Amino acid sequence: MSKNREPALRVIGLRKAFGDHVAVDDIHLTVPAGSFYGLVGPNGAGKTTTLAMAVGLLRPDAGSAEIFGVDVWRDPVQAKALIGVLPDGNAMPERLTGREVLTYLGQLRGLPPAVVAERTDELLRVLELDSAERTLVIEYSTGMRKKIGLAVALLHAPRLLVLDEPFEAVDPVSSAMIRTILRGFVDSGGSVIVSSHVMALVERLCDHVGVISDGRVVAAGPLADVRGSGTLEDAFVDLVGARTGGMEGLAWLTS
């Protein structure tokens, strides 16, 4: 029972350097159980690196990560049973069809084949991948890759979903459907952490946000606290630092 009071994900002092470049510098985050958490930040802020370390796919230089109180690096088997992950840009078993990927991974996890078959059918149908029965994953479009990745993350009914850019390259209809799935998952007691740089989406979906910039947390907490009186986008630009941008340098384009 004690696990229910533990946060879904607690990240303590994570740090990672690639050569001389410090990608993540002493990051602390707490994702409360049952929350829908948005991790936002500009490109290259360290979101992907942080999430990879939090789920056990990248060994941190320092710090630790706990999932419902289970240390990811000390007790990986138990921690991995609790989470479903969608990493950004990793390969899949490319030469299997979508159905084969789900069947293979489900049975590899030790789920009964009948359960795997039933869930696979349902996931393929809901995510509209069932029309591509003969297509290997390597031939999938970017959006289809996201969807099969999401199906893999959901397959074993985890308690925490860690999704890196789940809406990128996904068409609006699929995006709405994924949002519905995730909402339902949180309403039924699950926890979700998504990374994104689409502020409007995070604002609509999440109840908690963490803002990362240059490998550090610049703000974190309930959505209302972080955004204050304005929009999340305004708060984000304030926090990360406004950049002058635009057309003044591109005179040749408008002439």
Add this chain to the structure above:
Amino acid sequence: MAHLLTPGQAVLARNMIRMRLAVMRNSLRGDNASNLYTGVSLGLVLALATIAVAVLWPVHLPVTLAVWLSGWIFGPIFVGGGSEALRPEYFSMLPATPGRIAAALLAGAFAGPAPAVNLVALLSLPVYGWRFGPAGVLVGLAAAVLTLVTMVMISRVVVALIGLFVRSRATAAAVGVVTGTVIALCGNGWAPVAALGGASWSPLFVRVLPSGWGVAAIEAPWFLALAILAANAAVIALLLAAWSGLLARRVVSAARGGVPPRRGTPRPLPAAGGARIAAAKELRVWGRDLVRVQLLATALSFAVVMPLLLVTIGAWIMVPFTGLIAIVMGAATSANLYGSDGTALWLTLMTPGAERADVRGRQLAWLVVVGPAALALSLAGTLASGLTWAWPWVLGLLPALLGGGAGVVVLLAVTSLVPGTDPHRRGGNPLSTGADETAETSLAWLVLLAVPATALPAAGAILLNPWAGVVTGVLTGVLSAWGLGRIAYRRLESHGVELLNLMKYGPAPEPGEPTTADLPTHHRIGVTISYLIAWLPLFPQGLAPLVMKVLGVEERVWFLALYLPPVWQWPTIIFMIAIGLLMYGYAILTPMRLSSSSSATR
């Protein structure tokens, strides 16, 4: 309003050259730089040797140049499509005709070390021409440039043909069969030449090859020389036209990553868990990955052709061992199992306890793919050869090597992984995995050494008592597959994350951690040469005659020791084995010794 710009030919070519050089400069880090310097040094040694041939043994110049040509043709096939620093896809949106882009890409193709080294080798032509006076030197110079362009063009056309037409299992297997046959010819090709009385027609043959046109032009009267050079230029123009056509088709062909076409919905996976489901997955990959189809075909065709070549001179000695050769080659060509799947490893790591099932599944699948073929080839070969003494050897070594292969491939796949490009990010060449070819080749050599080593106990037992050897073979085979597989999955459990990130981000730059790149140049060249030729004294000139002497086989084949007076035979065999072992020892231990001494001083 912006106006339409079409880049001029010269500008385009100059930019391609700059871009190619920039890519090369940026990739010159760590092992890449080391490989480049080693390759260039070796190439220069060979180029100077070619010039020496032109001076000392001019008769053999055409055949020497034919070797260079075969390097241009088969090098890219062996290493999976050649360097793709400038992919044609990058330039598909340039507003220029395919012909212009092809010509510019060709200019880019020359901005590398290989053509420069080859040009040095081709300076052997004017050197040879010196014998025919100043006109000979002039013709030789012109021929050197034309031959270089021809060789590079032929190489590009071969790569483009592969990229475009290897789209099915049949074509991938065909490329594999050709590759395996050529490797076998490199080893035993002398046998059919000798059987056909090759000395009489070979001088004409090597002059008819594109590599020999220069020599033919130098030797010909001036008008014929000019005609040959003009014809060569015309061939270049034709090749360029063919290449630009192929490139244009490649750019618009959508296939990626070497996926064969499929007919229907695949049959369902078996309702199993653990290693069985992992094996089922792996078996499907074997059938659906054209790179694996090609490599397997290479291994099997080499195993079949190599012994058959000796049959042309009446030597059946290797035929019973066809299946055993197939096992060792099959292991060598599947040594990078995890590297070829790329970052898909994350799924194994995120599935609790899946590492063991994955390793065992890959072992099972490898055995299913290689085992039946090896068994059939062994039985057929031994029966066909009629060599009854070979039975205990075949039956004892077969299980030993199969088990050893199943153990070694997974162990080396996790300890010596060579990162490539993820399958879904590969370019238009279906046989290129984007991995560092030099590293993949040394991994294959490591397998070629390690797998036979696992069969040594069985071989020893066969010498004592043939049927005890069969039992030993089964036992050591099972033990190797089980034990080495166990080490492999333990390693995957403890270091899987590091392997994943090696594939995702490349080797971690750890300050103070020495790599092969830190070896002094002479050691680096020495290590490479040792890897390349150490097998020659150890296996064909050492262990093979040893086995034949022990068995009392009366065939000399091409084993130096067996041609010597009896009193010198054993010392020669021991000397050859010692040389081979010393070279391997040097190649393996020197980098280790240097790295341990530098980490000790850290």
